[in-house]
Amino acid sequence: MLExxxxxIKESEAAAARIIQAAEKERVHLINQAKQQAQNILAETEQAAQTxxxxxxxxxxxxxxxxxRKIEGDCQExxxxxxQKAAANFAAARQACQL
Structure with missing residues (x-):
């Protein structure tokens, strides 16, 4: 009975150790998955910002x-x-000089 x-008890301890090991493996997997998702989000955010x-x-x-173009057009006008004003003034001055 004692045996x-x-x-x-040993079987329970072994089962508990396997459960703990599996849980730790899953925890590491989830952490790595979260890191990858964060990196993907960061890359997408950077790409969106660049765009x-x-x-x-x-x-x-x-x-x-x-x-x-507007300023150049205004300057040209x-x-x-x-x-035109200078030509008109020159023509008026020439006419005045001929009088």
Whole structure:
């Protein structure tokens, strides 16, 4: 009877050790899985940030180019108006000198 009890205790201890070992293995697996998921999320976040940054830069460049074209157009109009005014003033001065 005592031998059977000792045998049962040893078997229970061995079973408990196997359960603990399996639980530890599962814990390590879950930790590694969580680390991998975190790395994947970080990589996706970094990629999304790079994509969004590229989109923002593209829009900003397009807006800057449009603004530059507008300014160049405004300057060209002003230059044309100045030339026309100068030509008119020159013509008026020439006419005044001929009088």
């Amino acid at each position: 059977e009890t000792l045998k049962t 969004k940054t590229a989109e923002i830069l593209t829009v900003a460049r397009a807006e800057a180019a449009a603004e530059q 002003a230059l044309t108006a100045i030339r």
